[in-house]
Amino acid sequence: MSSTVVPHVDYLVLGDNPHLVANECTNCSARFFGRRNACANCSGTDFRIVPIATEGVLRSFTIVTFAPPGVPVPFTAGIIDCGGTSVRANIINVDPTPDKVSLGMKVKLATYSLGKDDNGVEAIAFGYEPA
């Protein structure tokens, strides 16, 4: 058997210091998550992989209380400013209520298990919790 633990998405790096990585355009430094064809800012095609700060500030959020089947609610979805790079994530380990989650709050990356698949492989997801 190969790896028994996999990240939820390929831009989450697991290990002792879990963090996100972005594709950074070598020409204009625009950063993107996920597979790229070219840069949306300058159309450059050369990228380097850069680590993203694990702490940030909550710049926007919503508390989703109504969702299609299979998406458990409620949860807090947010946009986190991680040292100048915006990250989309859930806010976790805090009640999803407007009195517990606030604009401008400091958060840090945290991971949790999504369980195991039929082959015993465990998936690890990320979110941001109050710092």
Next chain:
Amino acid sequence: MATEDIYILGINMTKFGKHPDKDTVDLAAQAALAALKDGGVTMKEMGVMAAGCLFGEGSVAQSIQKQIGQTGIPAYNVSNACATGATALRTTIMAIKAGECDMGLAVGVEKLAGAGLLGAKSRTDGKVFEPKGRFGAVVPTDGLIGTDNMPGTFAQVGMEYGHKYGGATFELFAKIAEKNHAHSTLNPLAAYTKRMTLDEIMNDVMIAYPNTRSMCSANCDGAAAAVVVSGSKLKTLSKEQQRRAIKVSASILTSDPYQEACQVLPDVNTLTRIAAKQAYEQAGVGPEDLDLVELHDCFATAELVHYDNLMLCEEGGAVDFFNSGATWRDGRLPVNVSGGLESKGHPIAATGIANIWEVCHHLRGEAGDRQIEGAKVGMAHVIGLGSACGLHILEKSAL
């Protein structure tokens, strides 16, 4: 090179709401025939046609032609999210500006009654973790890495504005919905015409904080159609047709230019602001010249940011602008006197022509109980997420 002036010659929208006895082609044909009649012309005089139905099959334009007139003209089937109707209109305008013809028909139609939550898909996690898609996700990301649903996405758009400038509270957003629901009571074609109190709105079912159900656009059925004519052709038509024609003094379509974060949370601001600048320049008017605005209040949280994006207020001043009462129908610059998408309803592809109809109605002095007296210049704005911004400035005939 001077290009042709463009006018709306005829325009119509169906009643928005539930039409269980009609399909999309029935609704589109009804609006198209009524727009032609309103303009005093027939399909035989149309030189181009563009139509859209976002959740329909491919060739809605030809399907409509098969019911109301197969004349062999070029037919464009357009799709541009919630800006589909505006895109159909603009496609028709471009053909006339290009000199290919002097009259054209644009149609938008949608059947969405009971469609539920848009933008999100039900999630069934696989039994084996295999990386899929651009993020190599082993299970779908919606709900685990933020939200894909529209109420949540636009909630974040409004909250982001609040983070930047302050003052954007749950109550403030609810008050915007209160205004639009109050406006809808005067619009017999709106899907919902019930006035709602602030308490009712704030205590309605929460969908995605701070948007409750009555702060979300209403899924419904509806169609709208417009007949567009060149200025030189209009001069050959009757005085009555010339008097009722509405000048399209700006027709703009933008997509979202790259900005940091725009692929993380859709940026509906930059492309709207660019469209507004282009529209004011093209029309030779400023925000202070507008008598009414129909803007894309797909959610109450969206209306706030567009006050700013369309430069109806100073930068960062949307909260104070709304609190001044300016955007109520008796205010300095009425916004969404139709009731907006929150109560008039939002049959996606029809919206970008229905808002033009609303503005034309006032500029022609034909808006009945909800007439904005003396209206001479109006603006119609739509945003299709992804994103596309359609913006039109319309002016009363000089005749």
